[in-house]
Amino acid sequence: MSPEDPLNLPVDSDVDVRVPRQRGELRAAPWAVLGTIAAGGVLGAEARFGLATLLPHRTGQFPWATFLTNVSGCLLIGALMVLVTEVWAAHPLLRPFLGVGVLGGYTTFSTYTVDIQQLVRAGAARTGLLYLAGTLVAALAAVYTGIVLTRLVTRPHKPRGEDFR
Amino acid sequence: MTVLFVALGAMVGAPLRYLTDRAVQARHESVFPWGTFAVNVSGSFILGLLAGGLSAGAVSVGVWALLGTGLCGALTTYSTFGYETVRLMQERARFYAVLNAGASVAAGLGAAFCGFVVAQAIWG
Numbered sequence: 433m434s435p436e437d438p439l440n441l442p443v444d445s446d447v448d449v450r451v452p453r454q455r456g457e458l459r460a461a462p463w464a465v466l467g468t469i470a471a472g473g474v475l476g477a478e479a480r481f482g483l484a485t486l487l488p489h490r491t492g493q494f495p496w497a498t499f500l501t502n503v504s505g506c507l508l509i510g511a512l513m514v515l516v517t518e519v520w521a522a523h524p525l526l527r528p529f530l531g532v533g534v535l536g537g538y539t540t541f542s543t544y545t546v547d548i549q550q551l552v553r554a555g556a557a558r559t560g561l562l563y564l565a566g567t568l569v570a571a572l573a574a575v576y577t578g579i580v581l582t583r584l585v586t587r588p589h590k591p592r593g594e595d596f597r
Numbered sequence: 598m599t600v601l602f603v604a605l606g607a608m609v610g611a612p613l614r615y616l617t618d619r620a621v622q623a624r625h626e627s628v629f630p631w632g633t634f635a636v637n638v639s640g641s642f643i644l645g646l647l648a649g650g651l652s653a654g655a656v657s658v659g660v661w662a663l664l665g666t667g668l669c670g671a672l673t674t675y676s677t678f679g680y681e682t683v684r685l686m687q688e689r690a691r692f693y694a695v696l697n698a699g700a701s702v703a704a705g706l707g708a709a710f711c712g713f714v715v716a717q718a719i720w721g
Contacts, residue, residue: 445680449622466612473611473671474604502675509676541637541673542644545709575683
């Protein structure tokens, strides 16, 4: 399988209703699934809150903490989805815990949009535009990098001398 | 105390995103990720509303931590948004990928601005 071949991966990392096992997971164990997601969400949100406390930004400044949170979360979701879909025989609650809970709770879209609104309001529209485009480009590149790098690292090595058999 | 408020909000926000995404995705056939779009736009509106309330002095730091950092932060997601956009691109659904990125950012920003303006109208 080439590292660029995407065909096994679901399209929605939270829950892809086109994948039968994911469609049935809530009915099979509703409290386990929702409790796992809630626990992961708390861990992710606290990590985001911790980073925001470590890297505070003043009004009108580039919101580095949220930028770093969203880009690193995107790198990790790309890696995670390859691992749980193609590499590990993953426990059914692993994707809900790490993907939906931890990474979903860690990254945030609402802080991103309100950050931009606050920058525009503070008269720093150029910083707002830079933050808008910079997050989008870096986050999409991070997802792609996470997918491709994880495949490269975990791909089984071809035995040497294969061509001569 | 703030840490506790963030935890309580996230405890509700993350499962709410999962349930909303499931409910929305089960009700349409399109490849457009309406579920994630819905949580991100509605979360942006609520956070804009809270930001307006915070600047007007009507929303306390505790409420901001509970509903803003905790609930809205965990309800909305950049990782799922980014992942879906890249996967649509890889699936040769390039139009939907570009549409998702553009529409999510535009509608999310619009919702954040609207929320802020509504809050100013209420508490300003």
